[in-house]
Structures are given as C-alpha cells and as structure tokens.
Amino acid sequence: MTDTKPxxxxxxxxxxxxxxxxxxTAFYNYLLARKWGGTFILRxxxxxxxRSTPESIQAxxxxxKWLGLEWDExxxxxxxxxxxxxxxxxxLILEKKAYPCFCTPQELEAKRKQAHAEKRKPIxxxxxxxxxxxxxxxxxxxxxxxxxxxxxxxxxxxVHDVIKGDVRTASRELDDLIIRRADGSPTYNLTxxxxxxxxxxxxxxxxxxxxxxxxxxxxxxxxxxxxxxxxAHVPMILGADKxxxxxxxxxxxxxxxxxxxxxxxxxxxxLVRLGWSFKDQEVFTREEMIEKFxxxxxxxxxxxxxxxxxxxxxGVYIRQSQPDYLADLTLxxxxxxxxxxxxxxxxxxxxxxxxxxxxxxxEMVEMxxxxxxxxxxxxxxILKFFTEETKPWIKEVIEGLKNLTPxxxxxxxxxxxxxxxxxxxxxxxxxxxxxxxxxxxxxxPGIFDVIRILGKEKTAERxxxxx
RNA sequence: GCUCCCAUAGUCUAGCGGUUAGGACGUCGCCCUCUCACGGCGAAAACACGGGUUCAAAUCCCGUUGGGAGCGCCA
Numbered sequence: 001m002t003d004t005k006p007x008x009x010x011x012x013x014x015x016x017x018x019x020x021x022x023x024x025t026a027f028y029n030y031l032l033a034r035k036w037g038g039t040f041i042l043r044x045x046x047x048x049x050x051r052s053t054p055e056s057i058q059a060x061x062x063x064x065k066w067l068g069l070e071w072d073e074x075x076x077x078x079x080x081x082x083x084x085x086x087x088x089x090x091x092l093i094l095e096k097k098a099y100p101c102f103c104t105p106q107e108l109e110a111k112r113k114q115a116h117a118e119k120r121k122p123i124x125x126x127x128x129x130x131x132x133x134x135x136x137x138x139x140x141x142x143x144x145x146x147x148x149x150x151x152x153x154x155x156x157x158x159v160h161d162v163i164k165g166d167v168r169t170a171s172r173e174l175d176d177l178i179i180r181r182a183d184g185s186p187t188y189n190l191t192x193x194x195x196x197x198x199x200x201x202x203x204x205x206x207x208x209x210x211x212x213x214x215x216x217x218x219x220x221x222x223x224x225x226x227x228x229x230x231x232a233h234v235p236m237i238l239g240a241d242k243x244x245x246x247x248x249x250x251x252x253x254x255x256x257x258x259x260x261x262x263x264x265x266x267x268x269x270x271l272v273r274l275g276w277s278f279k280d281q282e283v284f285t286r287e288e289m290i291e292k293f294x295x296x297x298x299x300x301x302x303x304x305x306x307x308x309x310x311x312x313x314x315g316v317y318i319r320q321s322q323p324d325y326l327a328d329l330t331l332x333x334x335x336x337x338x339x340x341x342x343x344x345x346x347x348x349x350x351x352x353x354x355x356x357x358x359x360x361x362x363e364m365v366e367m368x369x370x371x372x373x374x375x376x377x378x379x380x381x382i383l384k385f386f387t388e389e390t391k392p393w394i395k396e397v398i399e400g401l402k403n404l405t406p407x408x409x410x411x412x413x414x415x416x417x418x419x420x421x422x423x424x425x426x427x428x429x430x431x432x433x434x435x436x437x438x439x440x441x442x443x444x445p446g447i448f449d450v451i452r453i454l455g456k457e458k459t460a461e462r463x464x465x466x467x
Numbered sequence: 468g469c470u471c472c473c474a475u476a477g478u479c480u481a482g483c484g485g486u487u488a489g490g491a492c493g494u495c496g497c498c499c500u501c502u503c504a505c506g507g508c509g510a511a512a513a514c515a516c517g518g519g520u521u522c523a524a525a526u527c528c529c530g531u532u533g534g535g536a537g538c539g540c541c542a
Contacts, residue, residue, distance in 0.1 A: 069527070108540085115538095
C-alpha cells in the first residue's frame with residue numbers, strides 16, 4: 001500500500017431498504033475511515049436497471065443519515081459511469097482478454113441444467129471462444145451479443161483476507177464471466193473492480209457473500225494490471241434459525257428500528273459488537289468505537305441477530321441519555337399518536353422520571369402519555385382499586401394534597417404516609433388507586449412524581465371521577 | 468451436486484499450548500420496592516465429534532458432522 005490516506009467505500013445496490021447487515025458493513029467502513037483519517041465513499045451500484053428504484057436510493061440515504069454515517073464522497077452512481085466501464089471492456093477485448101459470446105440465455109440455461117444433472121459445477125464451456133474469426137464477424141452482425149472475460153486457467157488465486165485469512169481457489173474453478181450484457185450494460189464483477197480502482201479504494205470491506213466473487217475480481221485486477229486493495233469480508237448476520245436474515249425474522253430494515261423507538265446509538269453499538277469485540281466491553285461511545293475498532297478483531301463466523309440484547313442496550317442508552325435529547329426524540333412519537341399539544345416542560349419532567357423504566361421511545365410514550373391526555377382505566381381496575389376499604393383514605397389523601405406546601409416529591413409522600421399510618425393499610429393499597437385513576441394504567445412512573453408533575457388541580461379532578 | 472467459508476453455554480463473545488474456561492444478553496432464585504423498571508447478590512448453562520502433533524490442546528494439523536455462502540446477460 002502507498003502512504004496515501006486510506007479510502008473506504010460502502011456500495012449498496014438500491015433494490016430495497018438498508019438492512020441491518022448492510023448498516024453494519026457501512027459502519028465498519030465508516031469507523032476505519034474516521035480512525036485513520038481516511039475517506040468514506042458512498043457508491044450506489046445501480047447497474048441492474050430492472051430492480052433498482054429511486055425509492056430504494058432514498059431509503060438507503062435516509063437510513064445512512066439517520067445513523068449519522070456521513071460519507072465524504074458521493075454518492076456515486078454506476079449508471080453514470082458506463083463510459084469508464086466500456087473503456088475498460090474495450091481494452092480487454094483489444095488485448096484478447098475478453099471475447100464476444102453469442103450463446104443465448106436459453107442455451108446457457110440448458111448447459112447449466114445438464115451440468116447439474118451430471119453433478120458438475122456449471123461452468124461455461126467456451127463455445128464462443130473457440131469460434132473462428134470469420135464466424136465471429138458474421139455472428140456479430142446477426143444479433144446482440146455479450147462480452148465474456150477470458151479467465152486464466154493456470155494456478156491458484158489467493159485472497160489475503162484480513163478477517164478470513166488466506167483463501168485459495170483454483171483458477172480452473174473460475175469460468176469466463178460475462179462482463180457486458182447484450183444490452184451493452186456492464187455487470188457487477190467488472191464494475192466493482194473498475195470502480196474500486198478508479199476511485200482509489202484501498203480497503204474493500206463487504207459482506208462475505210462476496211468472498212466467492214473475489215478471486216474472479218482478482219483475475220480482473222490482474223488482467224488490467226492494477227494493484228490489489230486490502231480485502232476484508234465480514235460474516236453474515238443470521239436469524240435465530242441460522243437462516244440468512246429476512247422479513248420472516250421480524251424487522252430487518254434500519255428505519256424499522258427507528259420507528260420502533262430505538263436510538264441510533266444503541267443500534268450501532270449493538271451492530272458493532274455483533275461480530276466484533278474489545279475485551280469485555282459492551283458499551284462504547286462513538287469515539288471509543290472509532291478508537292478501538294479493528295478488522296483483526298472481527299470474528300470470522302456468522303452471527304445471529306439477538307433482538308433481546310438490542311432491546312437491553314437500547315434501555316442502557318435511554319437511561320444514560322440527556323433528558324432534553326430524549327425529549328426531542330420522543331416528541332415525534334407523541335405527535336404520531338395524535339397527542340398534542342405537548343407542554344415541553346412537562347415532557348421533560350415526564351422523561352426524567354421514566355428513563356429508567358422504559359427500553360424504547362415507544363414505551364416512553366406509553367409511560368408518559370397520561371400527562372397530556374386523560375386515560376380512562378378499565379372498569380375492572382376501577383372496581384378493584386376503588387373499594388369501600390380504600391375510598392375513605394383516598395379522599396383523605398386528596399384532602400391532604402389540597403393545601404400542601406411545599407409541593408414536592410417528599411411532601412406528597414408524607415401525605416400518603418400519614419394515611420398509611422392511620423389506616424393500617426399498605427402503601428400499595430392507597431397508592432395504586434392513584435396510579436390507576438391518574439394514569440389509567442397499573443404501570444407508571446413513581447406515583448409521588450406523577451402527582452407532583454400533574455399538579456393539584458388535575459390530580460383532584462381525575463381522582464374525583466372514580467370516588 | 469461442485470467450490471469456498473465457519474464451528475466456546477439458547478445468543479454475542481474473551482481465550483491466541485499450561486485458566487477453577489472469563490464477560491454480556493436471556494433464563495431462574497433472593498434482596499430492594501407505591502406499580503413497572505433500575506440496581507444488588509446468587510444459580511443453571513459451553514469448548515460439535517474422531518484422530519493426530521506435544522510433557523501438555525478450547526487453542527496447532529487432518530478428517531467427520533453440522534451450519535452458511537457462491538455457482539445468473541443479480542449485486
């Protein structure tokens with residue numbers, strides 16, 4: 001490698017949303033770019049005109065932005081670089097390293113089927129490579145044709161992978177891949193090599209589903225006489241059934257996690273630790289990740305996505321976040337539920353007393369929505385907690401709160417405790433009716449804080465409905 | 468089917484020839500307690516199997532088994 005700054009890229013194909021596996025790969029690239037003062041490049045691999053959509057491009061960009069994975073260059077689009085690819089293809093043709101192929105997709109499919117039936121690896125038989133020059137010229141005029149790279153047969157190709165180690169493949173296993181379709185568009189293995197070279201990529205970090213492609217790409221690098229980048233293939237993320245992660249396993253898109261009330265910091269922390277570790281540390285600030293992340297410490301084996309651990313981590317992050325930060329994040333969730341207007345001071349207070357009780361922003365909303373709207377409890381709950389036994393004491397507490405000064409957590413608590421003393425009932429007996437009456441639920445933040453924030457009037461007003 | 472990759476508790480992992488195999492999530496129990504959480508204490512739970520190499524193997528080598536990926540005019 002030269003002494004220039006390292007350059008990394010994330011190169012998704014816009015055929016769907018950004019999933020968490022892609023996000024992790026992007027993050028690893030981002031982390032190293034930041035760690036080494038390098039450049040993080042975003043490249044959209046949209047050469048599949050059939051399946052690429054503008055919506056997917058937008059979804060990917062939105063996800064990257066939400067996660068805070070700012071790229072330094074791009075996004076580049078492969079569809080805007082056809083000229084560069086064609087120059088490279090022409091060069092290969094000129095040097096007899098690539099040749100036209102006239103086989104139809106149907107013919108190729110038949111050959112594949114036969115190979116499979118004979119338990120052979122389906123490898124192109126070079127029918128068109130063997131054509132005579134005159135035959136080639138004649139056929140060229142008859143129908144559109146594709147271009148194949150003539151793959152060398154001798155020796156082994158070795159990928160020096162930072163994560164997987166040396167991976168050796170016999171050149172014989174690699175067949176003559178199509179580098180330009182009959183419609184003139186270049187194919188993946190060609191574009192990725194040309195782009196990585198012309199964009200000066202020094203480190204190719206991608207999913208290990210690309211490991212098998214790497215030897216073919218190395219042949220292309222060699223055919224062009226280009227130096228190799230450093231390769232690192234990060235293992236897949238699997239579902240609980242060890243199958244490749246898909247919709248069946250629940251949410252896989254990055255934005256789905258945002259909608260479920262996850263913090264980007266937690267998602268990223270979970271993702272970085274899935275497949276990588278630093279001693280026994282579980283929680284990292286972004287600065288720590290940048291400082292401590294290394295490819296050498298990435299595990300070579302696939303990881304199973306564990307939603308429970310992500311949820312736990314999200315709770316950790318919610319607990320340690322600044323309340324005003326959480327307030328900014330929570331407000332849209334409240335609005336989405338039609339809860340408006342929201343007094344920002346109440347929101348902040350509500351968050352402060354709920355942070356340690358919730359694990360997502362969605363749960364946060366459930367925990368504090370009663371501050372802004374009246375929740376009518378189930379009749380069953382009213383019957384259960386507002387009994388002939390408790391009602392007198394509930395009334396006494398309300399009476400005690402009426403002229404209470406100062407108005408704070410401890411003074412409110414002492415009103416309750418007085419009644420507990422006199423009644424001989426447990427605090428739960430008296431506090432729980434307040435919880436149900438004020439919040440509409442049996443689960444809520446501490447009741448003294450609830451009353452404190454809700455205020456005398458609302459407390460008395462809501463409780464009176466059930467007495 | 469062929470080629471490649473992978474293999475420590477249910478899950479993520481530490482370990483890089485000599486450890487009572489460590490941590491985290493989850494699970495279970497106890498404590499704390501106005502609910503729910505948080506927090507504290509404790510428990511159960513792993514080196515896939517078989518051969519080597521070595522005084523010594525979770526660690527190195529080979530095989531088996533299991534899992535994953537690739538084998539497209541997809542990326």
